[in-house]
Amino acid sequence: MSSDQRARVLAEHDVSRETAAALDIYVEQLARWQNVKNLVGPATLTEVWHRHVADALQLLALAPEAKTWVDLGSGAGIPGLILAISGRVRSGLKIHLIESNARKCAFLTETARLTGAPVTVHNARIESVVSSLTGADIVCARALAPLSQLLAWTEPLLKTGTTGLFPKGRDAAAELTEADREWTFARDLIPSRTDSQARIVRVTSLSRVDP
Numbered sequence: 664m665s666s667d668q669r670a671r672v673l674a675e676h677d678v679s680r681e682t683a684a685a686l687d688i689y690v691e692q693l694a695r696w697q698n699v700k701n702l703v704g705p706a707t708l709t710e711v712w713h714r715h716v717a718d719a720l721q722l723l724a725l726a727p728e729a730k731t732w733v734d735l736g737s738g739a740g741i742p743g744l745i746l747a748i749s750g751r752v753r754s755g756l757k758i759h760l761i762e763s764n765a766r767k768c769a770f771l772t773e774t775a776r777l778t779g780a781p782v783t784v785h786n787a788r789i790e791s792v793v794s795s796l797t798g799a800d801i802v803c804a805r806a807l808a809p810l811s812q813l814l815a816w817t818e819p820l821l822k823t824g825t826t827g828l829f830p831k832g833r834d835a836a837a838e839l840t841e842a843d844r845e846w847t848f849a850r851d852l853i854p855s856r857t858d859s860q861a862r863i864v865r866v867t868s869l870s871r872v873d874p
């Protein structure tokens with residue numbers, strides 16, 4: 664991992680020294696657990712600041728007032744745990760991390776404890792807990808499922824006022840076309856700051872297309 668990359672990401676996102684220290688703990692933990700638990704694609708570890716930290720931080724800037732977040736399929740905490748570490752000084756911030764894999768949940772719980780990140784880790788399947796989280800300001804998910812599946816999982820939230828922020832790669836347009844067959848929703852396509860081909864799809868006001 665290059666220290667240039669770290670410095671660039673911290674400067675671009677105006678990260679305080681305290682938050683940088685907490686993000687360092689996250690990166691160290693990721694490397695330590697990766698040796699035995701294989702949490703992220705091994706090739707991405709050398710670019711963790713750009714591929715994972717910066718990719719997550721750009722979401723926080725899109726919803727600066729949001730207090731309650733839900734991150735689906737958190738894996739190694741991307742984006743949810745990184746957001747919680749970075750926003751932990753914001754009063755009232757709470758991020759729910761939903762992850763079905765127990766060893767990933769152990770990583771999330773331990774790293775949240777070490778960094779003071781305000782998270783609740785749900786070692787559960789999305790479909791069994793998401794309905795209990797209505798009222799959240801934001802629901803997000805990276806690298807989990809096509810948009811139509813994300814909308815199906817998050818329907819209870821997105822039809823009751825929650826905003827969806829879904830980072831997508833170059834297939835965003837095709838995923839929107841597919842989702843439009845079943846769903847009606849307002850959307851913005853926000854250019855990603857980490858990949859010129861990628862988009863963050865912001866979704867509000869979801870309802871099912873009338874049969």
Ligand SMILES: C[S@@+](CC[C@H](N)C(=O)[O-])C[C@H]1O[C@@H](n2cnc3c(N)ncnc32)[C@H](O)[C@@H]1O
Binds near residue numbers: 737738739787788790
């Ligand atoms: C490809 S990984 C992506 C992890 C992370 N969001 C990222 O961007 O690196 C997808 C994660 O979602 C979890 N997952 C998949 N289906 C799930 C479900 N129905 N409920 C909860 N977690 C799920 C998997 O265990 C895995 O950790």
